[in-house]
Amino acid sequence: MLLHIPGVLDREQVAAMRARLDTTGWVDGRTTVGAQGAQVKRNRQLGDTSPLAIELGQVILTALANHPLFFAAALPLRTIPPLFNSYAGGEHYGAHVDGAMRRLPGSGAWVRTDVSSTLFLSAPEDYDGGELIITDVYGEHEVKLPAGDLILYPSTSIHRVEPVTRGARVCSFFWTQSMVRDDLRRAMLFELDQNIQSLRARLGDCPELVGLTGHYHNLLRQWSEA
Ligand code: NI
Numbered sequence: 001m002l003l004h005i006p007g008v009l010d011r012e013q014v015a016a017m018r019a020r021l022d023t024t025g026w027v028d029g030r031t032t033v034g035a036q037g038a039q040v041k042r043n044r045q046l047g048d049t050s051p052l053a054i055e056l057g058q059v060i061l062t063a064l065a066n067h068p069l070f071f072a073a074a075l076p077l078r079t080i081p082p083l084f085n086s087y088a089g090g091e092h093y094g095a096h097v098d099g100a101m102r103r104l105p106g107s108g109a110w111v112r113t114d115v116s117s118t119l120f121l122s123a124p125e126d127y128d129g130g131e132l133i134i135t136d137v138y139g140e141h142e143v144k145l146p147a148g149d150l151i152l153y154p155s156t157s158i159h160r161v162e163p164v165t166r167g168a169r170v171c172s173f174f175w176t177q178s179m180v181r182d183d184l185r186r187a188m189l190f191e192l193d194q195n196i197q198s199l200r201a202r203l204g205d206c207p208e209l210v211g212l213t214g215h216y217h218n219l220l221r222q223w224s225e226a
Contacts, residue, residue: 001187002134002141002153003073008063009148014121017056021121021170024052026086033099040094043161046084048105057082060119060172072193073152074115075179075186077226081105082119082174087130092163095135098155102175113155113175114183120145120171127167134159154183179224189223192216 009017026044033041046053060082064070080102087093101110118132124144132143132151135158143151153159155175180186196212203209 001073001183001190002136002143002151003069003190004143004145005067005069005073005150005152006146007148008067008070008119008150009060009121011148013059013063014147017059017121018170020052020056021046021084021086024050029085029093032083033096037096037099040096040160043085043087043091043093045086048081048083053084054081056084057172057174060174070150070152073186073190074117074176075189075220075224076115076176077179078104078109078111079176080111080113080174082172084121084170084172086168086170087161087164088127088168090163090165092129093161095158095160097158098175100155111175112177112181114178114181114186115152115176116155116157116159116173117150117152117176118143118171118173119150120147120169122168122170123147127169128165129162130164130169131162132159133162156183179226180220181225182223185219185223189216189220192219 027047029041029043029045030038032045032048061079098113098116101112104111124146134141134143134153145151178186180189193216196209196216200209
């Protein structure tokens, strides 16, 4: 499931982040990927032990913790602290799949990457190119969102970032291990949850909605792992 989540960060939060990021030192993005990724990755990143990345990442994690749509769609169990990247002057990232397992910094615990997120920190009119292209069974999807918005997609997808030919594309990106590993099951739970919520807004509570809510939780109980 591909899901656009608007307004994870507001305009002021994005501006405050950009003010810090635009005056920081970036490193070669190839330091954080495996051999296949390194061949196709041309961008700059903040190192994952960078104090600035840790500080700004915490702001994003706090915003997500208060975001019901992110919770409903990702059913997050563990999220890797957000990383930050920048593309300019033709930089790009060729087709790849994100690594399946990553270590949680500090604890060393493994996190399985079920859900990938990209949070845009540049306004689309401030750069040319830089589209995130995600491939699924329905074909290729081109994603370029307003600053502060997030795209959530299954980590199993092949994806790439097109060359940035004007301006700079600054984003945060991170991975989540979901309580529900399977993307189809996660998408079905999300659809059920969203329909229950819209029915409840229209009809108020009624016995059928209590039954459907119970059905949602019983499916989640069947399919979740923690
Ligand atoms: Ni990737």
